[in-house]
Amino acid sequence: MTTTELPHAPEGVADLTADPGRTGRPLRVVLLAVIAVGLVLLGGGLAVALGIGRTDPPDADSVAAGFARDMSRHHLQGVEMANMVAERSEDPEIRQIAFDISATQTNQAGRMQGWLALWGVPQSGGETMAWMAEGGEHGHDMAVDGGLMPGMATEEELANLRDLRGTAFDVEFLRLMIRHHQGGFDMAEYAVEHAGVPAVRDLAQAIARAQSAETRTMATLLTARGGTPLPAP
Numbered sequence: 001m002t003t004t005e006l007p008h009a010p011e012g013v014a015d016l017t018a019d020p021g022r023t024g025r026p027l028r029v030v031l032l033a034v035i036a037v038g039l040v041l042l043g044g045g046l047a048v049a050l051g052i053g054r055t056d057p058p059d060a061d062s063v064a065a066g067f068a069r070d071m072s073r074h075h076l077q078g079v080e081m082a083n084m085v086a087e088r089s090e091d092p093e094i095r096q097i098a099f100d101i102s103a104t105q106t107n108q109a110g111r112m113q114g115w116l117a118l119w120g121v122p123q124s125g126g127e128t129m130a131w132m133a134e135g136g137e138h139g140h141d142m143a144v145d146g147g148l149m150p151g152m153a154t155e156e157e158l159a160n161l162r163d164l165r166g167t168a169f170d171v172e173f174l175r176l177m178i179r180h181h182q183g184g185f186d187m188a189e190y191a192v193e194h195a196g197v198p199a200v201r202d203l204a205q206a207i208a209r210a211q212s213a214e215t216r217t218m219a220t221l222l223t224a225r226g227g228t229p230l231p232a233p
Contacts, residue, residue, distance in 0.1 A: 057119035064200040065121045066131025067191040068112040072123070073208070074149050074184050075109040078102075081153070081177055084161060088169045093221055097214065101177070104210060108203065115200070132190050150233040151183020171227035174218050181211040182216070183233040 019114035058064040078101060116123045118187055129149060148154065153161070153176050185208065191204035222229065 005177065014085065037196040042180070047048050056182045059123070059195055060121045060126065061130065062196060063131045063191060064195040064197040065116065065119060066126070066129075067187065067200060067204060069121070069123060069126065069194055070131070070149055071184065071187055071191075071204075072112040072116075072130060072154065074180075074187065075105040075112075077152055077158075078105045078177065078180055078184070079109070081158070081161065081173065081180070083100065084169075085209060087175060088162075089173070090163050090166065091170050097221070098173070107209065111203065132187070147185060150186055151180040153180065167225060171225050174222040175227060175230045178215055178222065179220050179230045179233055181215045185211045185215070186233075 082098040082102035082105070085095055089095055089098075157176060160171065161176060162213055165173055188208040188211070190202040192201050192208060195201045195204060219229065
């Protein structure tokens with residue numbers, strides 16, 4: 001059987017089809033490369049390139065900074081799962097949506113980490129999801145399973161996914177990614193309403209729209225392959 005190849009990334013865009021679980025290359029290396037391109041610019045030029053203009057940096061515990069920090073980490077796991085597809089699935093529809101997710105979320109995560117660098121806000125640390133604390137049921141209760149953010153897969157779930165191939169992989173990939181998107185959607189919706197930086201609200205809105213559309217597509221693909229969704233986060 002001939003394996004369907006993922007489309008090549010456009011010129012100038014990092015190849016996102018490598019499987020970090022196989023190569024051992026941390027996904028953070030990819031993100032650092034994305035950020036490094038922006039950091040060659042200086043001062044206001046960097047701010048413009050990252051889409052935030054010349055604005056006062058938000059506090060580390062603000063919604064804008066917390067969203068950028070946590071959503072970039074959330075995206076990293078989405079990219080990790082999407083990058084497993086190239087060597088574990090022969091389904092062209094699964095391979096295409098995985099490529100799209102990987103490309104989009106790598107770009108967005110690099111942008112958010114670029115903001116944090118420009119603001120002088122640490123890219124790690126702090127209490128996970130504390131920026132949503134004022135949202136009642138959308139606050140600290142969303143950080144579960146040892147600090148995992150809503151929708152994120154556990155290490156056991158990721159290990160199981162790496163061991164699967166073919167249709168079994170496709171079904172589990174869709175189940176995990178649908179839940180992942182649902183959790184990310186709630187985070188993005190909150191940032192749309194509460195982030196104090198316009199560029200952060202705009203990106204959060206774009207994330208919410210994209211993940212809502214992708215979730216509908218993946219739900220259709222899952223049903224067609226005889227799978228059922230995992231419980232919503």
